[in-house]
Amino acid sequence: MSRSHLLAYEETFACVQCGYCLPKCPTYETTGVETQSPRGRINLVKLLAEEKISIESAASSIELCLGCRACETACPTNVQYGTILQSAKELIAKEMPASKMESLLLEKGIPNKKWQKVAGRGLEIAQKTGMVSLARKAGIMRVFPDSIQAMESIAPVIKMPKKKEREYRVLPPIGKKTYTVGFFVGCIMDMMFSKINDDSMKLLQLAGFKVTLIEEQTCCGALLHHSGKKRETIALAQKNIAVFEKYDFDFIVNSIGGCGAMLVEYPELFDEHSEWRSRAEKFASRCKDISVLLAESSLPFTKEIRKVVAYQPSCHLQHVQKVINEPHQLIKKIPGIDYRLFENQDMCCGSAGIYNVIHYNEAMEVLDQKMNHIEKVVPDIIVTSNPGCHLQMKLGVRREGKTEKIKVVHIVELLAEACGIS
Amino acid sequence: MIHAEIEKAIRQVINNKRRVLTNEADLASYSYDASFGVFLPDIVVQPTSTNEVVGIVKLANKYKIPIYPRGRGTSLSGGPLPVHGGIVLDFSKWTDILIIEPDDLVAIVSPGVITADINKKANQFGLMYPPDPSSSHVSTIGGNLAENAGGPHGLKYGVTKDYVLGLEVVTADGEVIQTGGRTVKNVTGYDLTKLIVGSEGTLGIITKAILQLIPKPQSTGTLLVLFDDLIIAGRAISSILTGGILPSKLEIMDQASVVAVEQFDPSGLPTEIEALLLIELDGHPAAIEAEAKRVKEICLEIGAIEVKIAKTKEEEAELWKARKLVSPAIVRKKPTKISEDATVPRSRIPDMFQRLKEIRDRYNIDLVVFGHAGDGNLHPNIIADKRDIEEMKRVEKAVEEIFKAAVELGGTLSGEHGIGTMKAPFMEMELGPTGLSMMKRIKEAWDPYNLLNPGKVFPEPGQRFVLTNE
Ligand SMILES: Cc1cc2nc3c(=O)[nH]c(=O)nc-3n(C[C@H](O)[C@H](O)[C@H](O)COP(=O)(O)OP(=O)(O)OC[C@H]3O[C@@H](n4cnc5c(N)ncnc54)[C@H](O)[C@@H]3O)c2cc1C
Ligand code: SF4
Ligand code: SF4
Numbered sequence: 001m002s003r004s005h006l007l008a009y010e011e012t013f014a015c016v017q018c019g020y021c022l023p024k025c026p027t028y029e030t031t032g033v034e035t036q037s038p039r040g041r042i043n044l045v046k047l048l049a050e051e052k053i054s055i056e057s058a059a060s061s062i063e064l065c066l067g068c069r070a071c072e073t074a075c076p077t078n079v080q081y082g083t084i085l086q087s088a089k090e091l092i093a094k095e096m097p098a099s100k101m102e103s104l105l106l107e108k109g110i111p112n113k114k115w116q117k118v119a120g121r122g123l124e125i126a127q128k129t130g131m132v133s134l135a136r137k138a139g140i141m142r143v144f145p146d147s148i149q150a151m152e153s154i155a156p157v158i159k160m161p162k163k164k165e166r167e168y169r170v171l172p173p174i175g176k177k178t179y180t181v182g183f184f185v186g187c188i189m190d191m192m193f194s195k196i197n198d199d200s201m202k203l204l205q206l207a208g209f210k211v212t213l214i215e216e217q218t219c220c221g222a223l224l225h226h227s228g229k230k231r232e233t234i235a236l237a238q239k240n241i242a243v244f245e246k247y248d249f250d251f252i253v254n255s256i257g258g259c260g261a262m263l264v265e266y267p268e269l270f271d272e273h274s275e276w277r278s279r280a281e282k283f284a285s286r287c288k289d290i291s292v293l294l295a296e297s298s299l300p301f302t303k304e305i306r307k308v309v310a311y312q313p314s315c316h317l318q319h320v321q322k323v324i325n326e327p328h329q330l331i332k333k334i335p336g337i338d339y340r341l342f343e344n345q346d347m348c349c350g351s352a353g354i355y356n357v358i359h360y361n362e363a364m365e366v367l368d369q370k371m372n373h374i375e376k377v378v379p380d381i382i383v384t385s386n387p388g389c390h391l392q393m394k395l396g397v398r399r400e401g402k403t404e405k406i407k408v409v410h411i412v413e414l415l416a417e418a419c420g421i422s
Numbered sequence: 423m424i425h426a427e428i429e430k431a432i433r434q435v436i437n438n439k440r441r442v443l444t445n446e447a448d449l450a451s452y453s454y455d456a457s458f459g460v461f462l463p464d465i466v467v468q469p470t471s472t473n474e475v476v477g478i479v480k481l482a483n484k485y486k487i488p489i490y491p492r493g494r495g496t497s498l499s500g501g502p503l504p505v506h507g508g509i510v511l512d513f514s515k516w517t518d519i520l521i522i523e524p525d526d527l528v529a530i531v532s533p534g535v536i537t538a539d540i541n542k543k544a545n546q547f548g549l550m551y552p553p554d555p556s557s558s559h560v561s562t563i564g565g566n567l568a569e570n571a572g573g574p575h576g577l578k579y580g581v582t583k584d585y586v587l588g589l590e591v592v593t594a595d596g597e598v599i600q601t602g603g604r605t606v607k608n609v610t611g612y613d614l615t616k617l618i619v620g621s622e623g624t625l626g627i628i629t630k631a632i633l634q635l636i637p638k639p640q641s642t643g644t645l646l647v648l649f650d651d652l653i654i655a656g657r658a659i660s661s662i663l664t665g666g667i668l669p670s671k672l673e674i675m676d677q678a679s680v681v682a683v684e685q686f687d688p689s690g691l692p693t694e695i696e697a698l699l700l701i702e703l704d705g706h707p708a709a710i711e712a713e714a715k716r717v718k719e720i721c722l723e724i725g726a727i728e729v730k731i732a733k734t735k736e737e738e739a740e741l742w743k744a745r746k747l748v749s750p751a752i753v754r755k756k757p758t759k760i761s762e763d764a765t766v767p768r769s770r771i772p773d774m775f776q777r778l779k780e781i782r783d784r785y786n787i788d789l790v791v792f793g794h795a796g797d798g799n800l801h802p803n804i805i806a807d808k809r810d811i812e813e814m815k816r817v818e819k820a821v822e823e824i825f826k827a828a829v830e831l832g833g834t835l836s837g838e839h840g841i842g843t844m845k846a847p848f849m850e851m852e853l854g855p856t857g858l859s860m861m862k863r864i865k866e867a868w869d870p871y872n873l874l875n876p877g878k879v880f881p882e883p884g885q886r887f888v889l890t891n892e
Contacts, residue, residue, distance in 0.1 A: 013757045013758070013807075013808070013809065014753070014757045016456065016753065016757070016758070016759050017454055017455065017456045017495075018456050018496060018557070018560075019456060019494050019495060019496045019557070019560045019561075020557075020559075020560055022494060022560055023536070023559060023560060031440075032468065032514060032515045033443065033448065033451070033468075034448075034451040034452055034495065034512075035443075035447050035448045035450075035451040037451075040447075040451040043450065043451065043454065044447060044450060044451070047450055052450075053446055053447065053450055054446065057445070057446040057447040057450070058447065060445075060447050061447050061451075076749045076750045077749065077750055077753040077757075077759075078750055078753075078754070
């Protein structure tokens with residue numbers, strides 16, 4: 001029996017094999033083989049659907065895809081690569097035993113708030129990420145020593161007070177109220193970079209938004225989704241949609257390129273014409289990256305930042321959420337900044353969810369190429385817009401031995417500093 | 423399947439596991455290009471030096487295995503397809519040399535260098551590499567040389583062959599020759615450089631090229647001209663050129679393309695027009711201004727309904743947007759795009775448009791026409807669905823008629839995409855039996871065992887034109 005009904009087979013026909021996506025694909029650029037290109041992957045999914053190749057063969061290419069979706073932006077014929085990739089991941093997840101580490105992390109780890117708290121505290125003491133301690137428990141350290149050590153070296157100091165629960169509350173607007181905002185914290189973000197979330201909410205307040213933080217929100221489901229776990233993702237999506245519906249915010253705002261992309265793609269999880277689909281569409285239409293709202297507001301800058309700044313965009317922010325100009329505009333508005341563009345700026349840094357843990361070597365090749373380009377503009381600060389990219393850039397800086405010279409900050413931190421929030 | 427002994431020998435020549443590919447996924451990934459047809463190679467190798475190429479060709483000779491050079495697989499005519507199995511020689515990793523020598527106005531490049539990178543680097547020296555196929559940011563210089571690629575710049579600056587001074591070539595028996603040199607003037611013996619250019623990898627393998635550069639014009643300007651009558655548009659083209667102005671680009675779009683673009687991303691272009699010309703002028707800003715004025719006068723005199731001159735770089739980009747959007751716009755309707763490049767003498771453009779209209783009606787196909795009007799190189803694009811066998815049969819017939827029309831009007835099968843597998847069945851129609859046989863004799867002299875890219879350019883016995891994979 002053909003597998004065509006299990007895969008986004010029809011969508012593969014939209015690819016005219018022109019190759020325009022090749023130069024934009026980080027895995028093609030680093031490996032130099034067609035198999036690790038968007039055109040190659042689409043062809044393999046098509047062949048898999050036609051039962052012309054084995055699932056292992058298709059998986060060898062799909063597994064190394066960063067899912068950055070730069071190919072979609074590059075494609076002149078609007079191929080739905082995200083849909084094709086997702087269908088392949090789901091089939092692979094169903095038919096092939098997932099790599100141990102990945103499923104362990106995902107199923108037991110990220111979406112479970114209780115675990116997060118436990119892990120968070122453990123991390124606080126050891127200053128390690130959840131991935132690290134969990135992986136260690138599972139004895140995976142031995143399997144992936146490089147990646148774990150690398151992650152350890154860049155894991156942030158977790159600032160999560162022992163029993164502190166987040167204060168779930170309403171922050172009134174400063175100045176005239178414009179719109180109401182429900183803030184989405186994101187699980188990894190809130191665990192590792194809760195300060196960025198705090199700063200985000202303060203900035204929104206300063207820009208005149210009434211910000212509410214609701215406790216019932218949960219993980220966006222992106223990492224599960226990228227591993228082909230559709231059922232689990234849907235459950236999380238339904239929870240988020242339902243809890244935010246109750247409040248009827250004008251906007252649902254986050255500062256996480258990757259999670260934000262998942263939120264705006266919630267509708268695709270549900271059947272067309274279903275009730276959940278329309279609820280998801282309504283939800284998605286309100287989800288915005290923080291840079292979109294801030295770029296349209298006037299921020300009260302109080303401090304000059306005389307630094308050379310480079311910005312590494314989050315792939316999912318630019319290629320899925322299509323938020324491209326706003327971060328540039330915001331950075332340029334900060335007084336004193338010398339903002340510099342660099343070659344292949346729009347290309348993925350190789351972080352891609354937990355890709356850099358599972359496919360360490362491939363991710364490091366992508367990263368080294370990225371650092372080559374960034375270093376040419378000699379930045380003092382590298383700005384990011386997603387926690388995964390943030391860690392990856394820190395790792396990149398460390399690999400180049402520049403930890404003392406180059407600071408990595410989230411765009412929100414930079415804006416907060418310039419607005420005198422600390 | 424390639425014998426284990428041969429694979430071992432290949433791995434000795436290319437002593438790097440990452441550049442010799444044999445697994446199922448990899449072979450499947452080198453079985454296609456941007457045209458039709460799928461053929462699995464037995465092995466893919468990615469050489470990065472002339473020595474490696476020589477080693478592989480010698481092995482191919484010893485074991486009589488076919489070799490298919492490949493750039494980035496953007497060929498629209500089946501050029502790199504391994505139609506008889508064997509070795510795909512993928513040059514995309516060989517990009518180490520890209521040297522600009524400004525004093526000699528030359529560039530020296532490895533075969534896998536991306537064409538647009540050559541121009542980009544030349545620009546840093548105030549120079550340019552003019553050939554500009556629209557795929558230049560993806561395709562390799564090796565592929566461009568082998569296909570003699572061209573683009574909108576063809577009208578004023580010519581095509582790839584006009585910018586090649588010398589080549590390093592590995593012959594079918596594994597010897598290395600240098601053709602041409604690094605001077606514009608060179609009449610020493612037969613012009614082997616030009617023979618290799620456009621030979622689609624069937625006569626020799628290009629391992630290095632010396633290219634000519636020219637000074638980069640200071641500036642560009644753009645005009646958009648609308649016509650409610652295609653014949654008048656054709657006349658306008660001739661009048662501009664005979665009026666003493668040589669635009670750097672002169673592109674045409676027909677009504678169907680304009681309608682498609684407007685439906686895709688409306689920008690206020692009137693959809694009742696029959697044709698639209700996009701004209702780019704280059705040179706000194708003052709000259710551009712004067713010429714733009716003159717072009718406007720000429721077009722209005724002849725009966726254009728509207729002429730827009732871009733005032734800023736942004737406006738220029740805005741005017742070109744329509745042309746850029748043709749491709750994404752037309753595939754929205756149906757996924758399969760058959761992109762032809764039949765070329766006719768400039769004066770026959772209106773006739774060709776008429777013939778194309780008749781073909782569209784006769785075979786009931788979705789056809790849009792745009793292209794490089796200035797040099798007669800049109801791009802009739804048919805939109806179909808390759809899963810619809812009945813429709814594809816109609817399309818096959820229509821394409822055959824397009825070729826016939828082009829040849830009958832004194833033109834050619836292919837202006838820039840090459841013959842490959844797809845157009846081989848029509849070679850005799852254009853060249854006649856003797857013309858084709860003279861070419862065949864050249865092929866036999868250079869490659870007596872038919873090891874270099876077999877199945878291309880020359881029709882195989884009984885081969886006919888097909889657009890389906892079955
Ligand atoms: C969307 C799109 C737009 C295009 N627009 C244009 C255009 O405007 N103008 C134009 O001319 N073409 C155009 N093309 C066609 C194509 O891009 C060109 O033919 C290009 O030159 C192919 O380059 P490549 O590197 O992809 O080579 P491939 O497609 O891989 O190979 C092309 C041919 O070159 C041979 N070859 C490759 N490298 C070597 C070498 N080192 N030595 C000997 N032979 C070699 C191959 O055997 C094959 O016959 C377009 C294609 C697409 C998909
Ligand atoms: S999503 Fe990114 S890594 Fe994957 S094929 Fe597209 S460009 Fe390449
Ligand atoms: S750019 Fe789009 S159509 Fe072209 S090869 Fe890539 S996915 Fe296919």
